[in-house]
Amino acid sequence: MRPAASLATRVPMFADRTNTIATIALGALLAYLAYAFGQWAFVHAVWRLPADAGSLPCRAARGEGACWAVVVERARFMFFGSYPPGAQWRPAVVCLLFVSVYAASVMRTFWSRWLLASWIAVSAAAVVLLRGGWLGLADVPSESWGGLPLTFLLSTVGFTLAFPVAVLLALGRRSTLPAIRTLSVVYIEVVRGVPVMTFLFMAAVMFPLFAPQGFAVDKLVRAQIAFVMVTAAYLAEVVRSGLQAIPRGQYEAAASIGLSFWPAMMLVVLPQALRVSIPPLVNTFIALFKDTSLVIVIGLFDLLGAAKAVIVDPKWVGFGAEVYLFTAAVYFGFCFVVSRFSLRLERELGRARAA
Amino acid sequence: MSQSCAPRVRIGPRVSWRGARAKAIGWQLAVLAVAMALVATVAVQTAINLRARGIASGFDFLSRPAGFEIARGLFSFSSRESYARALLVGLLNTVRVSFLGIAIASVLGLSIGIARLSGIWIVSTVSRAYVELVRNTPLLLQLLFWYTLSQGLPAPSDALNPLPGVYLCFRGLFLPAPIWHDGFPWIGVEAPTLAGFGFQGGISISPEFAALLVGLSTYTAAFIGETVRGGILAVGRGQIEAAAALGLSRPHALRFVVLPQALRVIIPPSTSQYLNLFKNSSLSVAIGYPDLMSITNTTLNQTGQAIEAIALAMAVYLTVSLAVSAAMNLYNRATLRRGGGA
Numbered sequence: 001m002r003p004a005a006s007l008a009t010r011v012p013m014f015a016d017r018t019n020t021i022a023t024i025a026l027g028a029l030l031a032y033l034a035y036a037f038g039q040w041a042f043v044h045a046v047w048r049l050p051a052d053a054g055s056l057p058c059r060a061a062r063g064e065g066a067c068w069a070v071v072v073e074r075a076r077f078m079f080f081g082s083y084p085p086g087a088q089w090r091p092a093v094v095c096l097l098f099v100s101v102y103a104a105s106v107m108r109t110f111w112s113r114w115l116l117a118s119w120i121a122v123s124a125a126a127v128v129l130l131r132g133g134w135l136g137l138a139d140v141p142s143e144s145w146g147g148l149p150l151t152f153l154l155s156t157v158g159f160t161l162a163f164p165v166a167v168l169l170a171l172g173r174r175s176t177l178p179a180i181r182t183l184s185v186v187y188i189e190v191v192r193g194v195p196v197m198t199f200l201f202m203a204a205v206m207f208p209l210f211a212p213q214g215f216a217v218d219k220l221v222r223a224q225i226a227f228v229m230v231t232a233a234y235l236a237e238v239v240r241s242g243l244q245a246i247p248r249g250q251y252e253a254a255a256s257i258g259l260s261f262w263p264a265m266m267l268v269v270l271p272q273a274l275r276v277s278i279p280p281l282v283n284t285f286i287a288l289f290k291d292t293s294l295v296i297v298i299g300l301f302d303l304l305g306a307a308k309a310v311i312v313d314p315k316w317v318g319f320g321a322e323v324y325l326f327t328a329a330v331y332f333g334f335c336f337v338v339s340r341f342s343l344r345l346e347r348e349l350g351r352a353r354a355a
Numbered sequence: 356m357s358q359s360c361a362p363r364v365r366i367g368p369r370v371s372w373r374g375a376r377a378k379a380i381g382w383q384l385a386v387l388a389v390a391m392a393l394v395a396t397v398a399v400q401t402a403i404n405l406r407a408r409g410i411a412s413g414f415d416f417l418s419r420p421a422g423f424e425i426a427r428g429l430f431s432f433s434s435r436e437s438y439a440r441a442l443l444v445g446l447l448n449t450v451r452v453s454f455l456g457i458a459i460a461s462v463l464g465l466s467i468g469i470a471r472l473s474g475i476w477i478v479s480t481v482s483r484a485y486v487e488l489v490r491n492t493p494l495l496l497q498l499l500f501w502y503t504l505s506q507g508l509p510a511p512s513d514a515l516n517p518l519p520g521v522y523l524c525f526r527g528l529f530l531p532a533p534i535w536h537d538g539f540p541w542i543g544v545e546a547p548t549l550a551g552f553g554f555q556g557g558i559s560i561s562p563e564f565a566a567l568l569v570g571l572s573t574y575t576a577a578f579i580g581e582t583v584r585g586g587i588l589a590v591g592r593g594q595i596e597a598a599a600a601l602g603l604s605r606p607h608a609l610r611f612v613v614l615p616q617a618l619r620v621i622i623p624p625s626t627s628q629y630l631n632l633f634k635n636s637s638l639s640v641a642i643g644y645p646d647l648m649s650i651t652n653t654t655l656n657q658t659g660q661a662i663e664a665i666a667l668a669m670a671v672y673l674t675v676s677l678a679v680s681a682a683m684n685l686y687n688r689a690t691l692r693r694g695g696g697a
Contacts (some may be wrong), residue, residue, distance in 0.1 A: 019475050026477050179383035183390060193676035194669045195637035197648055205661040209404045210397045290493035297640050304496050311503070320503030328492045328500070335491035 041066050048072060055315050062318070070319045071326045074310045078327070081146015081301045083130075087138055091149040094126045098152040106282070106341035108348065111275070119160045126153055142220045146301035148330070150220075154292040154302065158227035159235075159285055165228070166235030171265065173240055184236070191233035196291055199226040204298040223295050231288050238284055242277030243269065276349065282342035286335050303327060401662070408659075414667075416658045417442075423653055425645045426561060438654050445650030446671060452564065452646065453633045456571040460632060461625070463576035468583020469609070482580065489577035495638050498570040502642045505562035511553050520546035526553050528560040563644035567636065575632045582624045586617035619690055626683045630676055637672075647671060 044065025046058045058067035071078070080091045101122045104110040130149065133139035145153070172184030191199075203226035204219070211217055246269055254264035274281075296305040307327040311320045405412055417439040425432040430444045470482035489497070506525050509515060514524035520531035529547035536543055547557035590613050598608035637648035647668055655664035 022475050023477050026475075026481065030477070030481065177379050177383050179387050183386065189677070190669075190673060193673040193680075195634040195648065195672055197637040197640060198665060198669050198672065201648075201652065201655075201661075202665050205655060206665060209401050209661065211404075212400055213404060213407060286491075293493040293495045294638070296495070304493060304499070308499065318507065321500070321507065324496060324500040324503060328496055331492045331496065332488065336487060339491060 040064065055319075058319065066322050067319045068322060068326075070310065070316045070322055074316070074323075077147070078303070078306045078310060078323075079147045081150065081306045082144050083146060083149075084138065084140060084144065087132070087140065090129050090132070090137070090140075091145075091147065094129055094149045095152060097122050097125060098149075098156055101156075102338065106338070106345065108345070111278075116163075119156065123153070123157045123160050126156070142218050145220065147306045148303050150295075150301065150305075151289070151292050151303040154224060154227060154295065155285065155289040157224055158231050158288055158292070161224075161228045162231035162235055165232035166239050167270065169232060169236035170239035170243060173236065174243060188233045188236050191230055192237070196226075196230050196294055197297070199230050200294055200298055202226060219298065220300060223298060223300060227288065227292065230291075231284070234284055234287070235281070238277050238280045239273065241280070242273035245276045246273050279342045279346040279349065282338060282345070286338055286342075289335065289338075290331065303330060410659050412660070412663065414663055416654075416660050416663070419658075421654070422657065425650070426563075438658070441650050442647065442654065442667065445645055445647040448644065449633070449636050449646040449648075452567055452571065452636050452639075452644070453629075456568055456575065456632050456636070457629050459568070459572035460575035460579055460628070463572060464579025464625075464628075465583055467576055467580030468587065471580060471584045472587055486577045486580055489574055490581075494570065494574050494635055495641055497574055498566060498638055498642055501570045502562065502566035505566055508562075511549060514549075514554075520544070520557070522547055522549075522554055524554075525562065527562050528565060529554040530558040530560070532556070532558045561644070563639070563642050566642055567639050567644045567646075571632050571635060574635070575628050578628050578631075579625055582621050582628065583617070585624075586619075586621035587613055589620045590616045622690075623683060623687055626679060630679055633675060634672060 044061055046061050046065055046067050046069050049055065049057055049069045055067070055069070058069055061067065076085070076088065080088050083091050101118055104118065105115060126149070128134070129137075130145055130153070131140060131142070169184045169188060172180045173188065175181045175184070200223060203222040207217060207222045207225065250268055250272065251264070254268040259267065292302055293304040295302050296308055301309055304327060307323045310316055310323050311318075316323070418437050420435050421432075421438045421441040422434050423441070424434050425441065425444055430447050432441060432444045467482045467485065470478050471486070473479045473482075505527075508523060508525040511522075511524045511526055514522040514529075516522055522529040531544045531546045534543050534545045535541060545556045547554040547559070594612055594616060595608060598612040603612065636646055639646045640649050640652055643649065651664050651668040655661045658664070
């Protein structure tokens with residue numbers, strides 16, 4: 001690991017005067033911005049609205065103070081969408097399940113085959129719990145799912161289903177069999193060469209044309225398939241670089257103890273290759289987590305979709321900045337924490353390999 | 356498939372050459388058969404569905420009049436013109452926002468990358484905060500945020516007027532434009548004037564375009580900044596010390612010693628960031644800037660030719676992506692050769 005050296009420590013010819021002037025000038029500017037933001041976001045902000053005042057107090061404070069009342073009043077909708085309010089403990093439990101499986105995934109103690117199994121199990125449990133229709137739980141169609149659990153669901157299920165496809169594609173790309181290699185390369189390069197948006201549109205308007213008649217596939221499922229197709233291609237490249245990092249001796253050792261291709265891959269090569277790839281896999285997951293927000297263009301209400309829906313309400317029109325800042329804070333909280341863990345894992349793995 | 360794991364590595368007990376070859380051909384045929392069966396099933400099913408819905412497939416719709424207007428940009432378009440021309444205008448709009456975005460993102464990204472390594476604590480901290488903030492929130496959210504900010508601006512009648520002739524309102528940014536006269540002094544300035552619900556004359560920048568441009572370039576700049584930082588760190592310490600020993604000042608060391616060497620490391624990943632910006636411009640659908648993706652969306656909604664419209668859009672994006680990648684590979688090979696010879 002290269003020490004985080006700054007140019008200044010590396011170039012010992014740094015004028016102190018410039019340093020001081022820049023610090024003071026930038027510091028003053030920052031202090032001013034922080035003061036202005038503090039005035040807007042805290043001092044003059046409207047946190048609560050009296051009953052039947054509409055959003056008038058917020059409109060009166062416009063330009064001077066933020067209207068956090070919109071976030072306070074609509075928080076449940078922003079987190080859970082239009083899921084039936086009486087049953088919102090279910091999406092809440094789903095979110096907890098997802099967060100715990102993410103937490104387990106970034107701890108090295110939990111790295112085993114069971115980790116893969118737990119992703120599958122949690123995804124299945126989430127769908128069953130959100131859907132209901134058993135044990136006296138009310139049946140909630142997927143059109144009513146929304147908010148944070150939908151974002152978690154789309155990204156987790158997308159990642160879990162794309163993963164085995166990605167491993168096959170990565171092995172296919174490194175295959176010596178020309179037909180298999182060509183198919184894998186074409187798939188990976190085509191998907192990575194077009195915007196995710198084109199796949200979502202494909203899911204929205206083309207998939208219904210592919211399915212047999214009278215067999216309508218749910219919009220959420222279609223969007224999910226699009227994300228699986230796209231993520232598989234990106235993940236395949238991550239897995240491929242993991243495979244490349246495994247020294248040839250490992251392949252040869254597997255061969256020398258008489259393992260044929262699949263046992264050699266499953267027992268020797270992939271366990272090592274995937275372990276090396278975990279930090280970039282986490283980064284791909286963060287990218288997917290952010291990209292699921294694209295579902296709003298086909299009319300699904302994930303975390304961002306719910307936020308966008310809030311400000312369509314005439315009462316809250318014009319308070320987009322507050323709503324989006326809050327949503328950004330939620331996304332940031334999640335992605336930043338996960339990316340920190342990814343960095344730490346990278347360092348630990350680097351040290352483990354150097355030792 | 357006994358020898359397919361890695362090039363030139365044979366795994367598994369030695370099998371006869373004939374047996375291995377038969378197995379390899381068998382595997383490939385099986386995979387090809389599955390792939391073809393999948394494609395054929397989808398094709399047949401789609402044909403049945405299209406006939407049932409009375410949709411004629413083909414690209415004839417391209418020559419029909421579009422019947423929708425595209426907000427006035429650089430390229431004019433009227434509703435009587437064809438879908439083909441509408442899509443072309445969309446593509447030109449995509450290219451326009453991509454080029455401008457790439458230019459801004461490069462300059463901003465280079466500054467951020469250098470600032471990240473600044474010895475001035477406040478400079479490196481601020482640039483680091485910027486990178487983390489931008490990279491850990493969805494681009495679509497940032498675009499919607501910029502767009503919502505632009506919609507919070509005053510109405511045209513109370514437009515902000517920071518400089519003479521410059522107006523900023525929720526209808527966009529209006530700037531004076533140079534105009535050419537026949538007589539002396541040949542060049543003049545036409546300032547925008549308030550007319551009805553907007554401004555007339557001069558250069559106008561729509562809020563959709565502005566939000567997309569700001570969003571795309573600030574987002575991509577954060578990623579380019581990290582690439583630049585990595586590139587600078589990859590330059591050997593000896594190079595920097597040598598520059599210092601020569602008596603070069605800090606900016607000169609950066610300009611003449613560090614950056615030229617860092618560029619070799621910076622350019623390949625930056626190109627993929629440029630391609631990402633190009634592909635991400637399709638997010639304009641959410642804020643209504645008439646780029647290729649938005650026009651494709653309108654076209655498929657109006658004509659019902661979903662497959663053709665999406666295939667066309669995919670083909671265009673793919674062509675650009677592959678062409679840029681191929682050019683990049685050539686460039687890399689040339690640089691490596693030069694580097695190896697030096």
